[in-house]
Amino acid sequence: MHVARLSLHDFRSYPQLDIELDPGATAFIGRNGQGKTNLVEAIDYLSRLGSHRVASDAPLVRAGAEQALVRAAVVRDGREAIIEVELNPGRANRARINRSQVPRPREILGLVRTVIFSPDDLTLVKGDPSDRRRFLDDLLILRTPRLAGVRADYDRILRQRNSLLKTAGHARRGSSSQESALSTLGVWDSHLVEAGAELLEERLALVEGLRPYVGTAYEAVARGASRDDAHLAYKSSFDLEGATKRDELTTVLLAEIARRRDDELVRGISLVGPHRDELLLRLGDLPLKGYASHGESWSFALALKLASYDLLRADGDDPILILDDVFAELDTERRQQLAELVAGAEQVLVTAAVAADVPQALAGTRFLVAGGEVCRDG
Known part of the structure; x- marks a missing residue:
């Protein structure tokens, strides 16, 4: 291309x-x-x-x-x-x-x-978890464009669900307005789980596929490094109990939402789902953020982008x-x-x-x- x-x-x-x-x-x-x-x-x-x-x-x-x-x-x-x-x-x-x-x-x-690398990509290492989630989702959509709709649906559902949590949390306990909000919330729980499980399944598979390419790329761009030095892992906001497939993830997501219901009502936000997950980056046994030098951080960010490029090429593109x-x-x-x-x-x-x-x-x-x-x- x-x-x-x-x-x-x-x-x-x-x-x-x-x-x-x-x-x-x-x-x-x-x-x-x-x-x-x-x-x-x-x-x-x-x-x-x-x-x-x-x-x-x-x-x-x-x-x-x-x-x-x-x-x-x-x-x-x-x-x-x-x-x-x-x-x-x-x-x-x-x-x-x-x-x-x-x-x-x-x-x-x-x-x-396209795969673009610029100095701003240091945020992949030094920035917030949202920067790394965006990196994963952007790569997912490059590989499978229909996932843009899944991500857009998830964001829309999340906004609606958060609004309902605020309404239900502020209403008087046991009042008709709270009961109505809670009833509607159950519907949006199902929507969140459906989109969230699909997004989570795709992210888990992506990290698994990306991992060996990151090691190879880091070895190539970091002086004296080995491909075994660079590690990445997906960290969910709750225990997935070994689930990796969509039906399994649906089950554990629903169970976690039920367990965290009271906390969500108090705080008025959704505490469960891929919007709170993290991509963990490590060099050897230490987390990259807070421990890596500027050069190591730069090399790791570049390795992530080169790995993305190699993964897309392996897909036949x-x-x-x-x-x-x-x-x-x-x-x-x-x-x-x-x-x-x-x-x-x-x-x-x-x-x-x-x-x-x-x-x-x-x-x-x-x-x-x-x-x-x-x-x-x-």
Whole structure:
């Protein structure tokens, strides 16, 4: 898979942009603040309908504009498709495939697949559990796009259930309003368990599949490391009692919800479910967070992304790999190691402040980015 053409209209700093891209390695070279990351951000947006830099779409629309457009010609297995998304902050976004509008933007998920690594990905190691849950769910959706609907359903159910817990918890004990809320809550318990068990089953299987790739990737990017040094494990918010399949997980989820009912009513929030789970990361016998050096943390975060890429390739896909301002953080030896690891990808997009930061193994097409202009170098 590779992007052959990228068109932007009022996206970030670009009023209008049209560039052609080649397979293989492409580097965007420019000083900070010139717009090179905006280019790869646009391509990544088509992959997951979200930015790796900001939580909402509003900052993606150029100041003074009402909407933005991202369009890409994507070549996969020799066939080209035009994928585009219209960003409308405060209103529903719209998406098209080959100029035909689809019912919901998430219908395009899976048509463009990217794995992006940037300095912000240190949050995978140093950030909150929600950052690691998001990492898992984003990868799940890349592999199985229909899970975007499952995750959206789960989030919607969770909001509704939390609202009911607050209502029931604040109502006078034994009153008709409390009884009504509790009765309705039982229905939403079932919905939460149905979506939650499916999401939990998929996450458990993903971590199991990702584990060996993380060890191999960490050995490759961390000097002197062994593949046995890096560990990851899924930690549920309660004892799963060995359950891994959806019907088993449904049973233990229902039982835990019943056990925690009084606590949930007092606190007015859902205390059981995959929204409270954690991805545990360790180096040797120690947790990564709080114990690892900056270099170890950086290497582990990079290993997680490289492992994601390798897992997708093992599925029979070859996603677009994006390395956003990565090489400036690495010494010459590790730059070369990383470049050799990824040089065989069908398309690698690199951003760098100076051309010297990009290793020779990724010497391909180069664009110079400055003052809102993107020009092919040579």
